[in-house]
Amino acid sequence: MSIKTYSQAIKDVIAEEMRKDDAVFIMGEDIAEAGGIFTCTKGLLKEFGSERVRNTPISEAGFVGAGVGAASCGLRPIVELMYMDFAYLAMDQILNQAAKIRYMFGGNVKIPMVIRGQQGIGRGNAGQHSQSVESLFMHIPGVKVVMPSSPSEAAGLLRTAIRDDNPVMFFEHKALYATKGEVPDDPEYSIPFGKANIIREGKDATVICSHLYVQKALNEAEKLAKKNIDIEIIDPRTLIPFDKTTIIKSVKKTGRAIIVHEAHKIAGWGAEIAATIMEEAFEYLDAPVLRLGAKHCTLPFNLGLENAVVPQQEDISKAVKKTLYIS
Amino acid sequence: MSIKTYSQAIKDVIAEEMRKDDAVFIMGEDIAEAGGIFTCTKGLLKEFGSERVRNTPISEAGFVGAGVGAASCGLRPIVELMYMDFAYLAMDQILNQAAKIRYMFGGNVKIPMVIRGQQGIGRGNAGQHSQSVESLFMHIPGVKVVMPSSPSEAAGLLRTAIRDDNPVMFFEHKALYATKGEVPDDPEYSIPFGKANIIREGKDATVICSHLYVQKALNEAEKLAKKNIDIEIIDPRTLIPFDKTTIIKSVKKTGRAIIVHEAHKIAGWGAEIAATIMEEAFEYLDAPVLRLGAKHCTLPFNLGLENAVVPQQEDISKAVKKTLYIS
Amino acid sequence: MIDKERLIWIYKTMLRIRKFEERALSLFESDKLRGSVHLYIGEEAIAATVCSLLRDTDYITSTHRGHGHCIAKGGDLKKAMAELMGKETGFCKGRGGSMHIVDMSKGNLGANAIVGGGIPIAVGGALAASIKKTDQVTVSFFGDGASNQGTFHEGINLAAIWKLPIIFVCENNEFGISVPVKQSTSVKDISVRSKSYDIPGHTVNGNDVFEINKVMEEAIARAKKGEGPTLIECKTYRWFGHWIGDPQLYRTKDEVEAWKEKCPIKTLKKYFLDEKELSKNELDEIEKVIDKEADDAVEFAINSPEPDPSTVMENVFTDIVNF
């Protein structure tokens, strides 16, 4: 085990996988000499050279598409989007091309490609640089959707992503890069997709969350514990594929569920999980599944407003109590 | 009243609004001389001239963005996307620009703009020309989302869209263009956004659907009626804004709900409605809300496969019976 | 320079495309085939000549108007026709149809129903060759309309700065559906746009195999020497409507007839006869063989099974099948 930041964990896995497999390469804006504006590719240029560590022009559709083509032809590109908000500029290449090619081509091509980058609030970057866009990619078939919430998950899930033979959307969170945590030194350490992480066991209500909300939920769990409320916290880790089993099992135990995400509430992934829980565990539910998500509002620049848009830590306890009909 | 097709209804409203308001103009691929490949702009060039009826190059980001700019500067553009699948090419201009400008700019600009076009299956157009993408636009704040299911709704909702001061995503369905129906002759006829349409009253279960599934649900309703099952059918008509009131009222009456759409089930708008119904009418539910939507699979070319992906008419009755615990 | 053998190959290839599409057209008209079918008839010289210079290991990306590219790159007529009919034996097992034909065994990275969508993908193919240090070249085919997409600009710029072994072949057939080039495109010769990337650009008669061959040979040599991309514009014309049933109000019958006079197949046939490279008998024999090949493709396609709906979820991913 080593203590690493989330960004170090990411960089180390990229480097290890590039050492092991010549087919892996990385491209994106400012990732070479500068090492990425969030330092996730620092030092890679020096070790692997400019063929495999490429600065791109500011041409998101162009270089994501080049990743799709390179993947079709046997390479395993990692494409960094500086902000996941910029995925919109490459949306056709992601959702009409990368996601659909294998299927439309009858299985004759595979697209082993990771599109990774950070998203979310926390740096006052305003509306076009603070979104959480993972839900969009959950809806359209053909891409896997990954949400690491800690350094060890960043490492374990990224390794799986790089080795996956399919397009993977890998959503980092800007406010997690500096988080430190233990990461296994095993250069084969990986976390399978589709296995949720039970962060904390509990019996009174299930809180499903990821990214920043894992820590926030843990903080609230302690407070709730003092009031004899014992919550279970589950981080799905991947949205596609999704670990229904673990979540349904938990809800059957607790009878109550709350989903918390930074993405907008309306038509966000919380809706999918809530609807699924209802479909699969209706008779076990003692209260409606609740969802906490960002208001239906562009992320504002001002800090106070920003906080008014996304769920706050205390909202988790409030929601838990609501499902327990405690006022 | 006149009997019109869905496409005629659209064309007539565009023409009427262009006559009334010089600020309204339309642009898109092949909409001028050719009148649009689905004839929704036929004859407009002749009446309004090439300043206000413009063929565009195949540059979706460019001309959608030009719409945003023209709207900022006081015009009321209608932008036709030949297939809504191409919205991905203009995703940044739609979701980062049109949707956010007013908010980010503190309310100092308005973007009265309609982006319209057709989507869906039915013509063997395969994966990149058959999607139903409305759910994506429901999730990101700042655009209204409209789904007309009949000629009169196409007319009434499009008029409201053109007169709305906000960006409106107007989703037509390719398989509806030839549908005929009565359309009021009143050149002021409009349907407000956020008012669901109760297509059929019933007491046993609520079926929420739009586009092609309205007719399919009506067909099944007849069959079910013969078995003394009386369903209520509601077409939300607009997803943003969404008429929660009508739907919750209905579910409180029937105790059962089924949502049917052609969009993919996973993280589709059905999930949002299902989760909302649970939140607001939990204690009235006699069965879990069910969702029917396309499988998590790219739309295939082959007709048999295509039908295997999207909900079939009979699936509606099956789902209704399931919520009634009738086997 | 085109040697006799290659010239005959080009001729046969053009004929193969023509005969294939004539049958596709009649199948469509008799409702045996559905969906979007865009005919390449009239433009055959481009795909045939370009691909006569490529090996199976070289890559191409194709368009919505992709039958010609597929066949010229060595694609099997049977699998192509089966795909058009949505059959399990087609190139894509009936999942893709006319607009999504792929043939990896011949280096065809696939057709694309998004105008301009294939350009960055081709750049990626060339990037793969460059990273792997192979001598593969990539050709990206696209239309005049596609040259107004952002991907054209982004893709060529990428290829130019990275000096990738790729050739951008713009098939300028005067229209994007109903819109004439001059209404959509700010330059007369699209090859002028090469200047934006500091790469060579050529405009040639796209119905003339010798002209196309000359610039392609140069472009391939350049690509293989690591000097980067070339943009080639081939001026041509599609004989049929954009889609079957297209009223074609945007052009006159006379214009179409005049272009039919410039038929690349007829021209090359005349050349063979004039130069006494091939006799009338030999040419008839070629035609007979290809007619048979095309008929066999139709028969194969018609007799092929439909895909089994229970397999519909296969190949969304390489692994997950159930959700």
Place this chain on the structure above:
Amino acid sequence: MIDKERLIWIYKTMLRIRKFEERALSLFESDKLRGSVHLYIGEEAIAATVCSLLRDTDYITSTHRGHGHCIAKGGDLKKAMAELMGKETGFCKGRGGSMHIVDMSKGNLGANAIVGGGIPIAVGGALAASIKKTDQVTVSFFGDGASNQGTFHEGINLAAIWKLPIIFVCENNEFGISVPVKQSTSVKDISVRSKSYDIPGHTVNGNDVFEINKVMEEAIARAKKGEGPTLIECKTYRWFGHWIGDPQLYRTKDEVEAWKEKCPIKTLKKYFLDEKELSKNELDEIEKVIDKEADDAVEFAINSPEPDPSTVMENVFTDIVNF
């Protein structure tokens, strides 16, 4: 030709931008201001000269590096500084911050945090003017990096075929964040890309108000005559890091210092003195006034109220507020 009055206006405007940003920098460094702040210092000649030729009714679109454009277009320093601080009194009521300043009253259609995102919007502004048959012109400002976005290509092509009254002003400051132009861009002079649209293209010294003025005057005349767009590349340099704290490994201190010697403000000041257009005293007086103006802006911003969180849902739409 620049008359004395306009030249003084340009000088004052450059100074206003400079002084404004110096204060923004120190507020940021003392943690009084957060978010993304991109300084225009060193590049002031472009915005000031270009906007000296525009009226309030003319439009501009701006970028992530937008303070200069906003101020040059007549934007109030107080509202600008308040916006940088996220205050209710800012141009966007604190919703937008540095990267989203807008000022419709002066024809500033807004900054944009998406590189290249403003180009099609500017085309739309010009389209509106064209449809309404006004004589408004639109200027779209963007960087060298933006010239590799698809929107650059699509936007200029649209403007060219529609002969819109618009001028594309590329501020080539040698880098897109850490990436030097020659690593990202396939041409040395970005103005060459005008050839792709059959429009005039000019490369000028972006620190020289006279050079910029000359090509801008031509471009505006052309726009007003209905002859269509012009592409102008202004070569310049940003003195500070891309963001505050940028380690700037991509360039040397010497290089930065050499560019500081080319300071457009210093140059114009020297010109005024050499030509005896303004005395040292007069120049000092100008500076004093602007220093005060900038200080007042800071004070105004600091003393302005934060937005009320209960209003956060306002202006998602013009009408709906509750969901």
